[in-house]
Amino acid sequence: MYIKRINWAIITITCLFISICPLIIQAQEHPNLILTKAGVEKIRAQLGNVPLFDASLQKLKEEVDAEMALGIDTPIPKDYSGGYTHARHKRNMTVMQQAGVLYQILDDEKYAKYVKDMLMQYEGMYKTLPLHPKTRSYARGKLFWQCLNDSNWLVYVSQAYDCIYNYLSKVERKKLEKNLFKPFADHISVDSPQFYQRVHNHSTWGNAAVGMIGLVMNDKELIDRALYGIKGVNLDKTAKDDDGGFLNEDGKAGFLANIEEPFSPDGYYNEGPYYQRYAMYPFLIFAEGLHNVKPELKIFKYKDGVLLKSINALINLSDADGDFFPLNDGQKGMSYYNDALVTAVDISYYFGNQDPGLLSIAEKQNKVLLDDSGLAVALGVKNGEAKPFDKKSINLSDGPDGTQGGVGILRSEDLELVFKYASQGSSHGHYDKLSYSFYDNGDEVLQDYGLARFVNIEQKGGGNYLKENKTWAKQTIAHNTLVQNEKSHYQGKYDIGSKYHPDLYLFDVSNADIQLLSAKETNAYPGTEMHRTMAIIKDESFEKPFMLDILKVKSDSTNQYDLPFYFMGQVLNTNFEYEVPKTLEPLGKDNGYQHLWSEGCANTTDENTKLSWLEKGRFYTLTSATLKDDELRFVRIGANDPEFNLRREAGFIIRRKDSKNTLFVSTIEAHGSYSPVSESALNSKSNITDLKVILDTVDYTAISITTINGNSKLLILANNNASKEAKHILKINDKDYTWTGSYYYN
Amino acid sequence: MYIKRINWAIITITCLFISICPLIIQAQEHPNLILTKAGVEKIRAQLGNVPLFDASLQKLKEEVDAEMALGIDTPIPKDYSGGYTHARHKRNMTVMQQAGVLYQILDDEKYAKYVKDMLMQYEGMYKTLPLHPKTRSYARGKLFWQCLNDSNWLVYVSQAYDCIYNYLSKVERKKLEKNLFKPFADHISVDSPQFYQRVHNHSTWGNAAVGMIGLVMNDKELIDRALYGIKGVNLDKTAKDDDGGFLNEDGKAGFLANIEEPFSPDGYYNEGPYYQRYAMYPFLIFAEGLHNVKPELKIFKYKDGVLLKSINALINLSDADGDFFPLNDGQKGMSYYNDALVTAVDISYYFGNQDPGLLSIAEKQNKVLLDDSGLAVALGVKNGEAKPFDKKSINLSDGPDGTQGGVGILRSEDLELVFKYASQGSSHGHYDKLSYSFYDNGDEVLQDYGLARFVNIEQKGGGNYLKENKTWAKQTIAHNTLVQNEKSHYQGKYDIGSKYHPDLYLFDVSNADIQLLSAKETNAYPGTEMHRTMAIIKDESFEKPFMLDILKVKSDSTNQYDLPFYFMGQVLNTNFEYEVPKTLEPLGKDNGYQHLWSEGCANTTDENTKLSWLEKGRFYTLTSATLKDDELRFVRIGANDPEFNLRREAGFIIRRKDSKNTLFVSTIEAHGSYSPVSESALNSKSNITDLKVILDTVDYTAISITTINGNSKLLILANNNASKEAKHILKINDKDYTWTGSYYYN
Incomplete structure (x- = not known):
């Protein structure tokens, strides 16, 4: 007590003598930071009239009372x-x-x-x-x-x-x-x-x-x-x-x-949505405080209004269930139900353009902030103004100026393809240039592993990053992208990775039936260029849209290429014979390979390699235009994992040895359904009988896709001219194709 | 056309000359089998007035019209x-x-x-x-x-x-x-x-x-x-x-x-619920037909009304989501949403006692039969008569006279323990005497593997039983029960298994805080008696009820005993050090062991062996009162599985070598929660600090359970006298315990 008194004396003296002593400069009313005096009056006047607000208040009260x-x-x-x-x-x-x-x-x-x-x-x-x-x-x-x-x-x-x-x-x-x-x-x-x-x-x-x-x-x-x-x-x-x-x-x-x-002009946050969600709260809550106390700063207009744009980007980086795509070190299951997103949605609505789509998310969250913004949202919901938040295909540039690659999402019916060609993403980035994940109605078809961490679960390394995060989750082989000579992109080195990024080649969703995203990466492996084009195609001869993946590799050296597919589910069948080993050995020694058990091995026997699997009552088929003597591997995550930190999930790898320039072309179909209640299997087989590379030159790549009913479609991609205006003439097998723009599809 | 005419001529002639020609005996009105003339009139009169019926009709009409x-x-x-x-x-x-x-x-x-x-x-x-x-x-x-x-x-x-x-x-x-x-x-x-x-x-x-x-x-x-x-x-x-x-x-x-x-007097069907569901439809629909056409048979009263009893048994053999426990060759996911159960629920309601609990299931099914029974159910729902179907702890005897073992389910809050001590269960039976599975709010905590089959999925062995059904799913090691010397019960032979069954020792749920089920098996391994007692205990010093498992083995030979725990989820931590191998080898050569990879190995170091895991946002801990030099094994299903027919799920085995008489005592706690949205882990640790065998004689087994807060509970089980009236006096550590009935708990 005595000590305290002395302290106060010192403060008082200090204040008297230092001219910038803040308490003296000007008087402020309180609250003024997030709640404001006027806002509180408005809220009190509406109490009992706005169900979502009242419910949020009641819930909070119960929680706090119990805690008190x-x-x-x-x-x-x-x-x-x-x-x-x-x-x-x-x-x-x-x-x-x-x-x-x-x-x-x-x-x-x-x-x-x-x-x-x-x-x-x-x-x-x-x-x-x-x-x-x-x-x-x-x-x-x-x-x-x-x-x-x-x-x-x-x-x-x-x-x-x-x-x-x-x-x-x-x-x-x-x-x-x-x-x-x-x-x-x-x-x-x-x-x-x-x-x-x-x-x-x-x-x-x-x-x-x-x-x-x-x-x-x-x-x-x-x-x-x-x-x-x-x-x-x-x-x-x-x-x-x-x-x-x-x-x-x-x-x-x-x-x-x-x-x-960290924010690109499109509002993409360079560490990815999981960290954006985490960072969002301080960004927005401090911005709200600045808006209230220092309106002259115009914080919500800063950098062309990027804070509010970033909320829109973040919501678009969630799947059909509202779960964020686990890019980089993202923990799966984090979603727009997180409280930070209640803040984001309410602030975005109130300080932005009152987008009625946000109200539908607020309805799902079933919670609002207990401030002016939350009141506005709750009133909007009460007045029936909510409309579905319509997530469309979107391309989000990365980098402060939007010139450091990006993340694109192609959406078609229930399918979502997340294509990552972003920059390193700060220390939480993964070495996975041109990788992708694929979702069907919010469920993973091909997964991004996410992080190796059990956030806040003390028994697992104190709830912090586990060592498998570095040895597995960050490594290139843990992702659905190309690995050269069993090394990770940029040598798996942060300082190298931070210097480079892929570049967008093409984003075209003008035709809802064929949406394309394409990017190039030239620094992941010096001397090797990877050009990956991903498309979702909706075609009347297919039950559902399908994914097409064209990965063109140009190298000045001879390499081994591994292309993994981390499919979720249980193998149904293949069109090739494979051997399963009597004992399981790790696929390799380092760079993530040490964590993969080699569960099955084959060589291609046909021009197309097919693998079907079943997950959550839906069928999927990978068809790949493999080459003779490609190796095929079934793998299982979990080798060299002494504390069971990794999930024992499956993968499939196409391995091509002794190659310089090469081309990987694959499709993934979602088809049919299985119900364990009715025990009926519908449309359980692939619709594609032939996936063929018709032409592959420096300038053009042409792929044909033929279905069971004999329908055939041709896609020609211009590899070095993405201009919408460019005119192309190309002869393939004595037939002339002419078109304008970066691709031909018919 | 010409041929057809000739056929008709033959029929006509046949009918005229054969005296038993059915068409001549008596005239019947039609329909009379399931629909009846009077019933149809009643239905027509109600059309448009009974929402559930009308909706079912509308849905059916759309389906049929589309098909037509x-x-x-x-x-x-x-x-x-x-x-x-x-x-x-x-x-x-x-x-x-x-x-x-x-x-x-x-x-x-x-x-x-x-x-x-x-x-x-x-x-x-x-x-x-x-x-x-x-x-x-x-x-x-x-x-x-x-x-x-x-x-x-x-x-x-x-x-x-x-x-x-x-x-x-x-x-x-x-x-x-x-x-x-x-x-x-x-x-x-x-x-x-x-x-x-x-x-x-x-x-x-x-x-x-x-x-x-x-x-x-x-x-x-x-x-x-x-x-x-x-x-x-x-x-x-x-x-x-x-x-x-x-x-x-x-x-x-x-x-x-x-x-x-196949039906016991309690209505348990000897093949288990999955097959009962399958068999239910012909039983009931034919019974309904017999009831309508041959009421004098009193088919619904046959064998003391066992058909209707069996429906009640079947519903009780489902988990919190309505999914049937996959006993024997059961496919997971089959549930009371299956159409056969719409039939069962409606018929049971109409021809039984109009149990309002059935109406709540009909509401969930959102469908009724389009006949008298369905109309009655839809009217009941319309009139707001539905009440929750309250599934309680239940013991269902097996065998035509109810004397061939049985299946018991202990329920407490969200937990369900399914203890199987039934007879072989016909050709669909598994060799898993005294096995159990454990559920938390409809999710598996310790699983029963179910069958190895993808019913009606042609790519998987024509949709029929896979060979792994015999080599894995039916084998004893595939279940949470004791395996002696790596052999299956009854030598895995159907003709031996069909001769024997375990016997109920005790079923006592009179005290909701400690519910017990106990049975003995003496023929699975000649010369060895297994006596397993399972309990669910609700205790105020625990957040949720926990399971206690006491497995007493008496043998006239020296054996190796394996007790597996097929826990669902990811390992969180253990209280023992273990080694994980550099390469995975199968745990054994046959009887199912060939399908298990040995993923980790340890020896006991403490008197209690603890393993915690995380599944679907909930924590679980196994505590076992192991002995010095018990071996501990982590296993993974999937070895010798050349077509990926098996799910890659985990198991944990306590192996005790060179033993004759022995005792396995374990608890499984469900505790706490984890949300990936809030990223908060609540109550993630076991509450049990000490699980101890205080006494183990031929006649009595006494177990003490001590919690973190130092609370201690003692359970004494009389091993050879399950009488409710029996008086017991027992001295343990100089203290006298006296009680009446089969067990003491305090």
Whole structure:
């Protein structure tokens, strides 16, 4: 008590003498960060009239009341993610934010008191708190093992503080700011520049944390530090973080740089949707705070409105169930049902153009923010304005200027093809240039493995990245793309991968019956160019649309090429004889190959290689125009996996040895159905009898696809001129083909 | 045309001269088999007023209209299940039955004409049709590769014929009966006694087929043949069918024998629920026909009303989703959504006690029969009479007299433990005495593998049983039960297995907090007695109920014992160190062991062996009171599986070598949850710190279970006296325990 008094004395003296002391500059009303005084009045007036809002409020109230009944616990930090102290502090930050909101909306002091009491406990503890005892992080926090989580905490707690600001006495506020908030903000920024002073999702959380507490405290220095980074601090540009990413190669830092750099003009976030979802919350919640407190910044217009664009991009990067495509280090199952997306959808609706498609997602989320934006969404839903969010085929450029490759999604009926030709994607990127995954009504047909991690499950490596994430999930062979000589793209090296990216060759969805995406990559294997064109074709002689994959390889050396297909499901049949081994051996020694059991082996016997499988009551067939003496391998993930960290899923590899220039052409059909209830199998067989390369020159590749009924279609692709206006004349087998544009299809 | 006329002439002459010609005996009104004249009038009067009925009718009409638009095709039989001709004839039988119903209800002649035209095409073909060209069946059909499917056809088509009976002229009826129905009924019965003259689900279909066409034709000889079997035919009692089942060991045959034999007094069907579901339709639809045409038989009262009881048993043999437990050769995913169960539910409701629980299942099925029973159900639903079907813990005896073991299900909250101590289960039985499976909210925690077959998927062995069904699925090691010296129970021999069965020791669910099932088996391994007691215990110091498994083995020889746990999901962690091999080898050479890859190996180091896993967002922990030097094995199904017929699922085996008498005690806890959306892991750790055998004598086994919080519970089981009245006094560690009944728990 005695010590505290002394501290206050020091503060008071400090304020008197330092001219920038924020408390003196101007008075602010509170709340003003996320909730606003006017907004709260509007909300209170509507209470009981807006079902989705009322339900969200009621649910929150029950949750917070239940938590409050348990009392307050702010344990001495001890655990990694998944452990008790980690989970407790994480829970505390949420409950404080929620209790703050309840105090404002319900005007019930018990919530304010709860927040205050907890904050005071934190204040008591934080003053003398050393670094977190766990040492694994490149930037240790105090409440948590990493600054990232400390930043999460402050982003939430800033909101709580804003909500009870006026409930607290001046003395109480000073105490908290001096002993808790300011040093907390300093620890995650000036004391941890390797964490804070970067363009990275970690830093975005840091920036938002510092900025939001700065906005509440009206501390210009903190706000500037949030927007522009720590003044005068420059990091070693060659240093790397835990994930192998450069700490700060180009010296950029701060919230604005974090908007500038990772988002492409289309709103694609360079680490992929899983991390965008994670980063979204601090981006948007801090932006909302800036909009409210510093409207002159016009944050939602920044970089041509990229924050709102990015929400649209993110929703488009989800499958039919709303699950995000697990590009790079993405954990499967993360979806737009995540709370960060409730924030995103509501903010996008309110600060954007009131897209009625967003309302339908809000309906599914069955939850809104308890602020102006959530009220607007709930009112929209109440008024029946919701319309389905219509996800179409879309191409999203990557890179700050949209010139570093991208991710494209072709959609046709229930099928979604996700084609990745993006840049490295920061330290969370995978070495999988020109890879793809394929979905049928939200279920994986050919999977992207995603990450090797059980986020927040302590028993699995403390809930952190497992070593198989590097040895398997990041490696090229773990993806549906070409591997040369059993090496990963860019040698699997982050610094090389970060320099290059594939380039878009063609994106054309003008004809709904044949949609194409095509890109080229020349740096993954020096001396080798890969040009992959993927199409979804809807043809009346097929039950459903099918996928066509043309992968043209040009190399100045002789290589072995492996093209894997990570099909999901159980093998039905093949058109080739194969041998299964008596004992299983790993397919290789490194670069991910050590994690594949070789489960079956064959050589091609026919011009077409066919493999059918069954998954979730649907049939699929891969047809590939293989060459004589191609090797075929069935593989199973899980070799050299001493802790059962990997899923035991299947793969199929076409291996072509001793080749320079070559061409892989494949189709994947989705067809028919099987019901274990009626036990009837419909249309269980492939419709394609012949997949043929008719011509393959430097300039043109022509593929014919013939069906059981003898219908035949021809696709000719111009390999080096994607212009829509270009005229082409080509003679194939004495027949002249003339067309305008990058491809011919008939 | 000329030939047809001659045939008619012959029929006419035959009828005039043969005194038993059925058409002359008595006149019957039609329809009278399933639909009745009075019933149809009632239905017509209600049309438009009963939503579930109207919707079912509308759906059927759309289906039939679409089928009719495609025209009639009755191809020359050629294929196995899954092939075109098989599927076509199967579809035809259904559509005829449906069109017949539509003709009656909608009074629209186009449906009658369609049935008639198709029947005439069949008549034209059948007269000269040879045996089906595929030779795999022990009893080949003509339309299909096996008599079984021919019988299916006739069961349906009899109903169609009844519906359009009055629409046809006498001459047309004669033509059909003489050239199609009578020879058809003869082929599947007198010409195929090895199929017909048995107690077996195949024969039930045969009996129903013959009986139903007999009822429509009013042919007493056919009806008697259906009810009592073929007069004077006795089969070789040692002959076996394709599945290794005896054709007819005891000479019994006919529909009544087929009710008498396979159903226990509790209504358990000896082949298990999957086959009961399959057999249910002919049992019930023929019973309904008999009830309508021959009410004096009182078929629904036969054997103390066992047919209706069996429906209740069958529904209780389904999990929380309505999927049947895949005991014996059961295919997973078969459920009470199957049409046979629509029949079962409606008939059970109408001819039984109008159980409102059945209405809730009918609501889920969203479909009713288009007859009196379906109308009654739809009216019940309309009137809001539905109540949840409350599945409770239940013990179902097996055997005609209920004395051949049984199947018990313990239910507590979301958990369901299925304990199988039944008899062999005919040729579809597995060698898995005292095995169990364990479910959490309809999801498998420990699985029963089910069959190795892709029913009706032609690419997988013609849709028939795969050879792995015998080499894997039927073998003991494929199940969660004890294997001695790597041999299957009863030497894996059907004739031995058919002689024996386990015996119930105890079923006590009087205390909802501790429910027990216990049975003994002494013949699976001569000289060895297995006594397994399974319990579900609900205890306030646990989040959810947990399973306790006590397996006491007494042997006069020294053996190796393997106790497998086919856990579903991904390994989270263990409390023991294990080695994973560099190459995978099969665990053994035969009896199913050849299909298991040995994926990891350890020896016990602690008194408790713990394994946790994660599945569908839920955590599970096995704790086993292992002995020093027990071997622990991780296994993976799929070795020696040259066509990828087996699912690559996991198992864990406790192996105890060089033992005579021994005791295996294990618990399985379901705990906590994980959401990939919120990424929060709740209660991911086991609550049990110590599972201990306190005492194990011939007469008593005492187990203590201690939790993290230090709570300790003691269970003492009397091993040789299950009497509820018996008084027990026992001293353990100087403390006296006295209780009444088979067990002590505190």
